[in-house]
Amino acid sequence: MTPERRDPVVPTATYRLQLQPDFPFAAAAAAVPYLASLGVSHLHLSPVLEAVPGSAHGYDVVDHARVRGELGGEDGLRALAATAREHGLGIVVDIVPNHMAMVPRHNRALWEVLREGPKSPYARWFDIDWEAQDGQVLLPVLGGPLGAEIGALEVDGDVLRYYDHAFPLREGTEDLPLPRLLDAQWYRPVWWRLARTELNYRRFFSISELIGVRVEDPEVFDATHGKILQLLRDGVFDGLRVDHPDGLADPDAYLLRLHEATGGRWTVVEKILSDGERLPAAWPVAGTTGYDALRHVDGLFTDPAGAGELLGQYRRFAAPQTDRGGHWEATVRRAAYRVLEHELAAEVDRLTRVASRLCVTSPDPALRDRAPWTLHAALRELLVRLEVYRPYTSVDAASVVTEEAAAEARLAFVVPEEAGAVDVVRGLLTGRYGDGPGQTEFRTRFAQTASALRAKSVEDTAFYRYVPLLSATEVGGNPGRPALSPEEFHAYCARVQRDWPVSGTVVSTHDTKRSADVRAALAVLTECPERWADVLAEVTRTGAGVPDAQLAWAAWQTVFGLGPADADRVRGAMLKHVREAGLFTSWTEQEPPYEEAVAAFVAAGPCGPPGAPVAALRDALEPHVRANVLGTALVQLTMPGVPDLYQGTEGEYRALVDPDNRRPVSFPPGDTGAKGAVTVAALRLRGRRPEVFGDAATYTALTAEGPAAGHCVAFVRSGEVLTAVTRLSLRLAEAGGWQDTSLPLPPGRWTDVLTPGREFSGHARVAELFEGLPVALLERSED
Numbered sequence: 001m002t003p004e005r006r007d008p009v010v011p012t013a014t015y016r017l018q019l020q021p022d023f024p025f026a027a028a029a030a031a032v033p034y035l036a037s038l039g040v041s042h043l044h045l046s047p048v049l050e051a052v053p054g055s056a057h058g059y060d061v062v063d064h065a066r067v068r069g070e071l072g073g074e075d076g077l078r079a080l081a082a083t084a085r086e087h088g089l090g091i092v093v094d095i096v097p098n099h100m101a102m103v104p105r106h107n108r109a110l111w112e113v114l115r116e117g118p119k120s121p122y123a124r125w126f127d128i129d130w131e132a133q134d135g136q137v138l139l140p141v142l143g144g145p146l147g148a149e150i151g152a153l154e155v156d157g158d159v160l161r162y163y164d165h166a167f168p169l170r171e172g173t174e175d176l177p178l179p180r181l182l183d184a185q186w187y188r189p190v191w192w193r194l195a196r197t198e199l200n201y202r203r204f205f206s207i208s209e210l211i212g213v214r215v216e217d218p219e220v221f222d223a224t225h226g227k228i229l230q231l232l233r234d235g236v237f238d239g240l241r242v243d244h245p246d247g248l249a250d251p252d253a254y255l256l257r258l259h260e261a262t263g264g265r266w267t268v269v270e271k272i273l274s275d276g277e278r279l280p281a282a283w284p285v286a287g288t289t290g291y292d293a294l295r296h297v298d299g300l301f302t303d304p305a306g307a308g309e310l311l312g313q314y315r316r317f318a319a320p321q322t323d324r325g326g327h328w329e330a331t332v333r334r335a336a337y338r339v340l341e342h343e344l345a346a347e348v349d350r351l352t353r354v355a356s357r358l359c360v361t362s363p364d365p366a367l368r369d370r371a372p373w374t375l376h377a378a379l380r381e382l383l384v385r386l387e388v389y390r391p392y393t394s395v396d397a398a399s400v401v402t403e404e405a406a407a408e409a410r411l412a413f414v415v416p417e418e419a420g421a422v423d424v425v426r427g428l429l430t431g432r433y434g435d436g437p438g439q440t441e442f443r444t445r446f447a448q449t450a451s452a453l454r455a456k457s458v459e460d461t462a463f464y465r466y467v468p469l470l471s472a473t474e475v476g477g478n479p480g481r482p483a484l485s486p487e488e489f490h491a492y493c494a495r496v497q498r499d500w501p502v503s504g505t506v507v508s509t510h511d512t513k514r515s516a517d518v519r520a521a522l523a524v525l526t527e528c529p530e531r532w533a534d535v536l537a538e539v540t541r542t543g544a545g546v547p548d549a550q551l552a553w554a555a556w557q558t559v560f561g562l563g564p565a566d567a568d569r570v571r572g573a574m575l576k577h578v579r580e581a582g583l584f585t586s587w588t589e590q591e592p593p594y595e596e597a598v599a600a601f602v603a604a605g606p607c608g609p610p611g612a613p614v615a616a617l618r619d620a621l622e623p624h625v626r627a628n629v630l631g632t633a634l635v636q637l638t639m640p641g642v643p644d645l646y647q648g649t650e651g652e653y654r655a656l657v658d659p660d661n662r663r664p665v666s667f668p669p670g671d672t673g674a675k676g677a678v679t680v681a682a683l684r685l686r687g688r689r690p691e692v693f694g695d696a697a698t699y700t701a702l703t704a705e706g707p708a709a710g711h712c713v714a715f716v717r718s719g720e721v722l723t724a725v726t727r728l729s730l731r732l733a734e735a736g737g738w739q740d741t742s743l744p745l746p747p748g749r750w751t752d753v754l755t756p757g758r759e760f761s762g763h764a765r766v767a768e769l770f771e772g773l774p775v776a777l778l779e780r781s782e783d
Helices: 025-038 073-086 108-119 146-152 178-183 192-198 218-233 251-262 291-300 304-318 322-326 328-341 345-361 372-383 403-410 420-430 437-465 486-499 516-527 529-539 549-562 567-581 592-604 609-620 622-638 673-688 729-734
Strands: 014-017 042-045 049-051 061-067 090-095 099-101 137-142 153-156 159-162 165-168 187-191 207-212 239-242 266-269 642-646 699-702 712-717 721-726 742-744 750-752 763-765 775-780
Touching: 014 025, 025 042, 025 073, 025 673, 061 073, 061 218, 073 090, 090 218, 108 165, 137 192, 146 153, 146 178, 146 187, 153 178, 165 187, 187 192, 192 345, 218 251, 239 251, 251 266, 291 486, 291 516, 291 622, 304 516, 304 529, 304 549, 322 328, 328 345, 328 372, 328 437, 345 372, 345 420, 345 437, 372 403, 372 420, 372 437, 403 420, 420 437, 437 567, 486 699, 486 712, 516 529, 516 549, 516 622, 516 729, 529 549, 529 609, 549 567, 549 592, 549 609, 567 592, 609 622, 622 673, 622 712, 622 721, 622 729, 622 775, 642 673, 673 775
Parallel strands: 014 042, 014 642, 042 090, 061 099, 090 239, 137 187, 239 266
Antiparallel strands: 049 061, 099 207, 153 159, 159 165, 699 712, 712 721, 721 775, 742 763, 750 775
C-alpha cells in the first residue's frame, strides 16, 4: 500500500495532463522530473477510470472499480504516484460522477440492466424513465428506420449484434423471430434521429452516448466512488476535480457526501458561474475549477470602448440578423428556443409529464385544469429566461426563476387564464405547492434540463453565432460585455480571497475554445478596431468564395489569433464552428455543399495568399500581443486561488477548440521564451512562499499615479509579493507611453524576481519597472 503523503493537502499550483492511450501513466511519469522543476506542487490528471477503448479523454467511463488498462492500470497509476512523490509532487484527479458511456458491450452494469430490466440490481444506477416507451430503454443506434436496418440486426447466441454494437438478449428470447424478439427486450434499438423526441434516459447535455448516473442514491455513490476513495486513502491522490456537477440531481447533497467520504480533501467543481452569480456558500468545496477567473482575467485585457467599436464594425461587415448573431441577448434567446425544441425536446416532454401528473393528482384546485400544452409552454418560456445554469436546493429558487421572468413568460400566452400555467410551474419550483416526492422530482428534472439548456444554447450555439470578438466567446464568458475595468477585477479578487481563497484558476483547459495565448492576441483587436476593419476590407475586397459573412469574420479572426498554422487545423475548427452555429449546417443535418465551400474558403482565403495582410498586422502588433500573453500568465499565477496550468501552456501555446487543444505535447518542450521564464519564476515563488498566496493570505490593489495610470494594473499579496502588468499597451503607446507615471510601492525594498539584480522602493517609475518586460514580479527584501 502506498504510504500517506505528509505534504500539505492544498496545492500551490497544479499541472493538467491529458492522459490517453498514446500518453499513458508511464509517459506522465517520464515527464515528472521536468514538471517538478517548473515549481508546481501537484499533477492534475484527466479521468483515470476504465473508459471506452481508445477514448482520447476518459470522460466516457465504463467501470468505476478499475483503473484504465490502456493507461497502465492501477499498477501504472501507483508507480506514477510514487515517482511524483519522489520529486515532491502530489496528484489531483478529475472524476466524472454525472454519467457513464452508453456502450453496453464495455459497460457491464448497463449490460445487466438491458438484460434484466428494472429488476436488475444495477437498474438503480441509471436515470431511466421506465414508465415511458412501454418500459423499454430507447437505444438510438440504428443508421435509419428499423424497416431499413432490420437486415443488419443479427442474433448471435444470447447477444444481438448490429455492426460493432452488441446488446444482451433477455433470457428465453433468443429463438424468437426477429420482430418479436425485439419487442420482448427491455430495450428497443431505434433510428438515431428519434433521440431528440423519444429518448427515455437522462443524457450528458444532448449526447446520447453518455447516460446519466444516479449518484444521489447512496449505494450508487458507494459503488461508483469506491476506487477513487481507496486511492485517496492510500495517498495516491490528494484532491479532486469534479466534472459537471450541474448535471446531478442534487449537487448540494452530493458534494456534502463527497466531502464526508474524502475527509475534506481539496476539491474543486467545474461549476460555470454566470456574470454576477456566486458559488453556493453551502457547498463544502474549495471553489470552482476557475472559469470565473478566466472571465475576469480576459476582461481585464479587453478595451471596453474598442470592443464596442469592433461590434459596430462586425455588424457593418457581416450584417447578421438581430437574433442570429447581431445582438447577444437576442441570439441567446433564439438559440435557447431551438435547443428546447430540438436537442432537448425529450427532456422537456418528460418535465411536462411530471408537471401534468402533479396537477392532475393535486388536492389543490389551483393546479387543476392545466392542459399539458400550457405546462409545456410555461416550462419553455421560463427555461429560456434563466440567466444562470440552474437552481440549487441551498439557493432560493425564486431568485433564479424570478418574478420578472415569469411576467415575461406570461406574455407568450394569448389567453390570460392559460398564462396561469406559468404561476403553477413557478410555484412547483419555489415550493408553494409542497415538497413531496413528485415536487422534488419536478424540481430536479427542471434543474438538470436548465443546465443542459444553458450549456447547449450559450456555449455550443450562441458562442458560434455572435462573433464580433472571438476571445469573448469562452466558457464562463459574457460576449455581450467582454471588457472589465481594473476596479471590477480587483473587487473580484478581493471577494475570492475572502470567500474561496483556494479555489481553482485557469486560463486554458481541455475545454476552452481557444487557448489563452490565442485569446490574448485577439483582445488586441479591441485596441485597434479600425485597423482590423481596414485589413478585413482589403482581404475580402473581391468577396469571392465567401460562404457567409459571419463565417468569414470568424475565420479571419481565427487566423489572426492563431498566427501561422497548418491549414488543416483551421479548417477543422471552422467546420466545427459552422456546425455548432447551426445556421447553414449542423452536426445532424449536414449541408455538404456549404461545408465544402467553407473548407475551400479557409484554404484559399485566410490560409492562402490573401491571408498575408492579416499576418502582417499580427506581426506589427506582436509587442502588444506579447504584453497580453505575459500579463495574462502572471496575473493568473499570482491572483487569489490555486492556478492550474494546462499541458504545454508554460510556454506560448496556441490552440483552437478540441480536438486541436488535446494534441500531444512534448516534455520537456523546446525554448519556452519569456512566458516560460515568467511562469517558472512565479510558480517557484508560490512554492517557496505558499503562505503568501494561501487561505490566510491577503490581496491589496495598488493604484498607479500619472498620465498612464490606467494602463498599469498592480496588486500585492500578503504585503510580500507585488504583481504589476501592462494593460491595453497599444492604446498606451498611441497616447505617448508611460511618461512620468509611477507606482507607489508599499514600504520597504522590493527586488525584481524576473530580472535579478534590480531593486525598487518608494514611487517606482513605471517605465523603469517595465523596462525589459511588460510585466513585473517583485518580492519584499529582508531589511
